[in-house]
Amino acid sequence: MKCKIFACKTMEDEVLAVKPPELECEFLEYALHRVPTKLTRELQQRIDAAQEFDTLLFGYGLCSNGTAHLRSPKHTLVVPKTHDCISLLLGSRAAYDREFEQFPATIYLSKGWIDQEAEPLAEFRRYAKDYGEELAQSFIDQMYSNYQRVVFIYTELEGLDRYRDYAREVAAYLGVNFAEREGSLRLLRKLVRGEWDQEFVVNPPGQIIMQRSFL
Incomplete structure (x- = not known):
């Protein structure tokens, strides 16, 4: 095969x-x-x-x-x-379903998501370059107003401390709670x-x- x-x-x-x-x-x-x-x-x-x-x-x-x-x-x-x-990062569909049942309005971040700038703070910075900070913030407020927390998923990968700190920064930017969850490969x-x-x-x-x- x-x-x-x-x-x-x-x-x-x-x-x-x-x-x-x-x-x-x-x-x-x-x-x-x-x-x-x-x-x-x-x-x-x-x-x-x-x-x-x-x-x-x-x-x-x-x-x-x-x-x-x-x-x-x-x-x-x-x-x-x-x-x-x-679900892949958390190790199972069941693990994700448990999280979703308790906190459906969650933004999940990992090393890869942060590296790819697939998160609100990076989006704000991209929009601000094109439209200015005021309009950029308006876009972010519309897209993320219903979210209540940011969760950083950490796995056995090394060197994740700076990614965890950045995820905390994203939560502070949005004004929502921050949490961590141990993932699994x-x-x-x-x-x-x-x-x-x-x-x-x-x-x-x-x-x-x-x-x-x-x-």
């Missing part, structure tokens, strides 16, 4: 930390998440081009249907059965080791990945 993994750049460090040496990787831009149909198209193009492999792994969840409707006539496609990468390890049980969507060649498969 010859495998390759496609993953979001927000997950790059975690994937590299657990993958076996022979597993080839491609990391896609985080910005594709902003328009899930673009993510689907880009992933499908990568699938179609990966003809030398027979099994393709995805460091994604359903991701706003970004992985729904992917297909291949020759590859087995394997996707963690999660809503998005937050358990689900990613299962993905790259071929331990595909009920926590994964395993899509055989010739079939389309369906949204209902993630339920």
Whole structure:
């Protein structure tokens, strides 16, 4: 079995930390998440081009249907059965569901999300360059007014102290509570080791990945 993994750049460090040496990787831009149909198209193009492999792994969840409707006539496609990468970072869908039940209005940050500037403070700075600080702040207020806390997910990766401090800064900027949660690379390890049980969507060649498969 010859495998390759496609993953979001927000997950790059975690994937590299657990993958076996022979597993080839491609990391896609985080910005594709902003328009899930673009993510689907880009992933499908990568699938179609990966003809030398027979099994393709995805460091994604359903991701706003970004992985729904992917297909291949020759590859087995394997996707963690999660809503998005937050569940991957927390180690399970159940861990995310427990957090969501208690605190649904949460912004989750990790090393990768901060590196990709996929968070409110970086967004404010980008908007401020183009529109000025007053209008930029108005945009941020509209987008994030309902959030109540920022959670930093830390895993076994090293050198996370400055990322934790930055996540705390994001919380202070938004005027919301800050918390930390210990993450886990358990689900990613299962993905790259071929331990595909009920926590994964395993899509055989010739079939389309369906949204209902993630339920």
